[in-house]
Every structure is written in structure tokens, then in C-alpha cells.
Amino acid sequence: MGRTRQKQSKDRHQEILDAAARVITDRGLAETRIQDIAERCGVSPGLILYYFESKDRLLVEALTFANDKYYLAQSRELRRIASARGQLERLIELSVPGLLDEYERLEEWALWLEIWVRALRDPSLAREREALDRRWRRSISDIVRHGRETGEFPNGSDPDELGMEIGALIDGLAVQVLLNDTVLTPQRMKDVCLDVASRLIGFSLEPAPA
Amino acid sequence: MGRTRQKQSKDRHQEILDAAARVITDRGLAETRIQDIAERCGVSPGLILYYFESKDRLLVEALTFANDKYYLAQSRELRRIASARGQLERLIELSVPGLLDEYERLEEWALWLEIWVRALRDPSLAREREALDRRWRRSISDIVRHGRETGEFPNGSDPDELGMEIGALIDGLAVQVLLNDTVLTPQRMKDVCLDVASRLIGFSLEPAPA
DNA sequence: CACCGATTTGAACGGCGAGTCAACTTCGCT
DNA sequence: AGCGAAGTTGACTCGCCGTTCAAATCGGTG
Numbered sequence: 001m002g003r004t005r006q007k008q009s010k011d012r013h014q015e016i017l018d019a020a021a022r023v024i025t026d027r028g029l030a031e032t033r034i035q036d037i038a039e040r041c042g043v044s045p046g047l048i049l050y051y052f053e054s055k056d057r058l059l060v061e062a063l064t065f066a067n068d069k070y071y072l073a074q075s076r077e078l079r080r081i082a083s084a085r086g087q088l089e090r091l092i093e094l095s096v097p098g099l100l101d102e103y104e105r106l107e108e109w110a111l112w113l114e115i116w117v118r119a120l121r122d123p124s125l126a127r128e129r130e131a132l133d134r135r136w137r138r139s140i141s142d143i144v145r146h147g148r149e150t151g152e153f154p155n156g157s158d159p160d161e162l163g164m165e166i167g168a169l170i171d172g173l174a175v176q177v178l179l180n181d182t183v184l185t186p187q188r189m190k191d192v193c194l195d196v197a198s199r200l201i202g203f204s205l206e207p208a209p210a
Numbered sequence: 211m212g213r214t215r216q217k218q219s220k221d222r223h224q225e226i227l228d229a230a231a232r233v234i235t236d237r238g239l240a241e242t243r244i245q246d247i248a249e250r251c252g253v254s255p256g257l258i259l260y261y262f263e264s265k266d267r268l269l270v271e272a273l274t275f276a277n278d279k280y281y282l283a284q285s286r287e288l289r290r291i292a293s294a295r296g297q298l299e300r301l302i303e304l305s306v307p308g309l310l311d312e313y314e315r316l317e318e319w320a321l322w323l324e325i326w327v328r329a330l331r332d333p334s335l336a337r338e339r340e341a342l343d344r345r346w347r348r349s350i351s352d353i354v355r356h357g358r359e360t361g362e363f364p365n366g367s368d369p370d371e372l373g374m375e376i377g378a379l380i381d382g383l384a385v386q387v388l389l390n391d392t393v394l395t396p397q398r399m400k401d402v403c404l405d406v407a408s409r410l411i412g413f414s415l416e417p418a419p420a
Numbered sequence: 421c422a423c424c425g426a427t428t429t430g431a432a433c434g435g436c437g438a439g440t441c442a443a444c445t446t447c448g449c450t
Numbered sequence: 451a452g453c454g455a456a457g458t459t460g461a462c463t464c465g466c467c468g469t470t471c472a473a474a475t476c477g478g479t480g
Contacts, residue, residue, distance in 0.1 A: 009426085030240040044429050046470085054294055059453065110330060117323050119389050121238055130391055164394065165406055173374075175381060179329050181340055184374065190458065196375055198312030199409065219456080243437065254459050259439060261457095305425095421480105428475070436466090445458070450451100 016051055017040055020062035025107040029059060029114040060125050063115050067132055070108045078139070084147025085203070091143065091194045097178040099186040109178045112171075137163040144201060154202045166197050169198050225251055228257060230272035235317040239324040270335050273325050276285055277342050280318045288349070294357030295413070302355065302403045305380050307388040309396040319388045322381075347373040354411060364412045376407050 019040035023032050026159030034055055038045040052058035074094055074150035081087045093099055097109045104152040169191055176184045198205045229250035233242050244265055248255040262268035284304055291297045303309055307319045329336040351373030357363035365370075380403055386394045408415045 007409075012427090028327065030327075031331075034469090035467075045468090046430070049426055050244065050467065051426075055333070113323070113327050113330070116385055116389060117238065117240075117327050120320060120323070121241075126389060133386065133391070134393070141354060161402070164386075165402060168386065169379045171347070171385060172378030172381035172383075175326055176343070176374075176378065179326060179336060179339060181343070183344070192371070192375060196410070200406065222457085244439085245437075254462070255438090256440085257458055265438065423479085424477095426466085426476085427471095429473085431473105432470090433468105433470075435468095438464090438466105438469105440463075441459105443459085443461105445456105447454105449453085 012047075013051055014057070014065075014203060016048060017062045021107070021166065022112060024059065024062060025110050029063075029118065032059065060118070060122070061174065063111055063118070063119035063125070064128055064132065066107070066166045067115070070104070071132070075139070078143075084143050084150060087143045087146070088140075088197060088201075089194060091139065092170070092197070094175060095193075097174055097187050098181040098184045099190060106178065110175050113141055113175070113178075133167075137167040137193055139163075140166050141169055147201070147203075156202050157200070162200060165200060166193075169193060169196055223261055224275075226258060226268070227272045227275040230268055231276035231317070231321065234269065234324060235274060235320050239273075241326065242269065261405050266351055270328070270332065273321055273335070274323050274338055274342065275326075276317070277325070280314070281342070281345060287348070288353075290328050294360060294362045297353045297356070298350075298411075299404060299408060301349065301406070302380070305384060306396045307384055307402075309400060316388065319384050323385070323388075343377075347377040349373075350376050357411070359411070362413065366412050367410070372410060375410060376403075379403065379406055 016037065020032070020037045023040055025037045027036060034045050034048050037058075038048050041047075048058065049055075049059050052061070052104045074091070077094070078087050078090060081090055093106070099105070115125065115129050115132075119129045137160075141159040144153060144159040148159075173189045173192065175186065177186055177189050182203060194205065224324075226247065230242070230247045233246045237246060244255050244258050245315055247268075248258050251257075258268065259265075262271070284301070287304070288297050288300060291300055304315070306319065307315045309315070325339050329339045347370075351369040353371050354363060354369040358365060358369075383394065383399045383402065387396055387399050404415060
């Protein structure tokens, strides 16, 4: 068989997942057809079903696949920042839909909405979603822990609790921004998040107003 | 023609909207068929399209119709409470999926998720969603204003800002609870919301621990 | 080159569900 | 009672799309 053959096959697999995620972002999960995904790959519809046993499985896999991709990118970026304060600020920036580059974050949040809706009726996706979400909250609580170790943040509430609170705030605001709420601009969302986070964690915003 | 005839027609209209909302909650927007809605009404599928020009229009109307219903019920209930503190606590209780009666709030939040997803690609629903959301945030900021008038709450941040922050927090947490997050129970969500709200608004929780 | 399995194609199948329609019923009015 | 309009039915049409499949192609191996 040879390794190149396996490699190719794996590439195709990911290529399809990637295309699927993009189609879902563009057309919405409900309106995504196999034909669309095939076209994105420049491939025939039959091939999609050669690599995935059904459309449903493919779509679910694509949702979590894309989420993984974004999570890893975020992790990598945060690891390069030393101060907890800087990490928190960057995490928030990365979470605001449309603040940095146009497409990536918009895609991520749009996919979250689709995950939520489908998880309501798909128990296996529901379990997966919870794991993804715990990971996301954990990246917040880890920043809090880090900040306490370095002395940037004071001791106080349970870091996990803070991760949940701040995470929920970001989720809620991100939905508004994603849906183009006219009142809540991306910049304003960033400010609100930082402001509330600083009050909840208990540090002062003054020293470094970005 | 006579008014009774018009009245009947209006009832049918609402009956269908109601049935549609329930079906959407049960099966999800994407899986909702005209047949299902007809069955809920004990009526033939043809009749549904006699009252609504298309399935799409019916579904969108059903989403906002149900939201209205819940909003009015909430308003009525809050108006009966004198203290701002009591109003805030009740608003939070009413917002936690599955804390009080099983079905109603679960339905409401499930429908919100569907609204969000569809609003991503339906500009007219997007506009409608924003209005609904402003109304919801406003019911929070009004409580803050009321509390400042009565002296229960101290002066501080802009009430609209607080409405946005607390509203977003509730949204984010409600999604977790709705999706049966194993860590975040309904009771815990209520506690977290009250706790964060009291810190943001600046009043003490001690005097009345429910 | 000839073979073989893996990959890829595109045509065809089949079911499903939105929307149409012509016939039938119901109800208010005179 | 009987007319006309509104309400209701259920069978039918039609297009769409997931899935299947037989044939074609490709690429590595001996």
C-alpha cells in the first residue's frame, strides 16, 4: 500500500471536513448539501460518501473538527504570552467575533450556534459539546490561576467559578455581536468583557489600557 | 360575515402558531414538517398552508409569537413585585431553564437558539431578534433604575450597560443549563447570576437569602 | 507492462415533503 | 330553506437530495 497512499487518504478526509465546516458557516447546517461540500473540494458528490458513511456523521464530525482547529490556534497563541493580564486580554480579543480578521472568528461562533442547536437532540454531540466547553472555560480559569501565582491577581473566588462566569459572559455577548446587534460593537464587547472580568477577578484595569 | 367568523379565523391562526412553536421545540426547526404541525392541531396539512403562505413564513412567525407570549407572562409577573431586589431575583428564576416548571422555560430557550441560528441568514428575522433582545435587556435595566429610585441599589454604571452585561451572562449560562451541562445545575446558575449581578450592581446579598 | 486494490466518477434510484387543487363541508345571512 | 363565502380535506404533483452502484481511472508493485 505505501504510506503516501494513506497520507493522501487522510488529507482527503480533512479536506472534506474543512470544506464542510466552511459550507456550514456559509449556508447554515440545515441548508448544507453534499453537493455543496463536493463542489468546495472540486470533487464529485459520490466521493464524499466514500469517505463518510453518511451526511449526518460528516456534519457532526466537521463541527467538532473545526472547533478543535480554533482551540489549538488559540492555545498556541496564549502560550506565547507571559503575563496573565496579557493572556486574558488576548483571549478576549480572540473571542470577539469580527474584531481581528474578518472570517475566522465569525466562522467559529456560527459553528457554535449550530453545535448548540443540534446538541439539543443529538446526545452524542451533546456529550462532545460539553467537553469542548469545559476545555474553553478551563483556558480561562487557567489564566486566573496563573495570574495568582505571579501575583498579578488577588486571591478570591474559585478559579473554576470565574471561568464559568466569564465564559458565559463572553458566550452571551459574542452571540449579540455575531448577529450584528447595532448597539454592541466588537470594540465595545471587548471593553465590557475586560471591565467585568477585572471586577470579578479583582484587578485594576488602569496600569495597561491597551 | 359576522365577527364570530373572524374570531374563529384568528383563533385558528394562533392555534397553528402555538402548535408550530411546540413542534419546533420538540423536533427542532430543521426537522419540523407541515404534517407535524397539522397533527398537533388535529387538522389536515392543507389547512396549514391555507392560513400561511409558506412554511418558512409560518415558522418565523411562530418563533417571535412564542417569544412574545413568554415576554408578556414575565412582564405581568414582575409588575406584581414591589422591590427591585425581588424583581431581579424573580427575573433570574424565570430565566433559568428547568428551574421552575419543566416545560415552559426549556421551550423558550430552545426557541432562542433556533432564532439565533436562523437570524444569521434571514435579515428580517435578524432585525426582529434585535428588537426582542433589546426588550429583554431593557427589562433588566428597568429593574436597576427602579432599585435606584427606591434606594435599594447604589448609583453606579449606566443601567443600560448593566442590562447588557447581566443579560449576556444569563444568555450564556442558560445555554449551558439548557444543554444539560453536568457541572452547571439550574440552582447553581441562579446563585451565580444573583451573585454576579449583586457585585455588578453593587448591593449586598446578605439581607434576604431567599 | 500487466495486475490489483484503492480512489473517483456520474448516472440512476427512491423517498420524502412542500405546495396545489378540486371537491366537499360548514356557517352566517336573508 | 337556500345562497355564497369561508374553511377544510386529502390526494396528487413536482423537485430535491441523500444514497447506491457499476464502471472508469489511478498508482504502486512485481
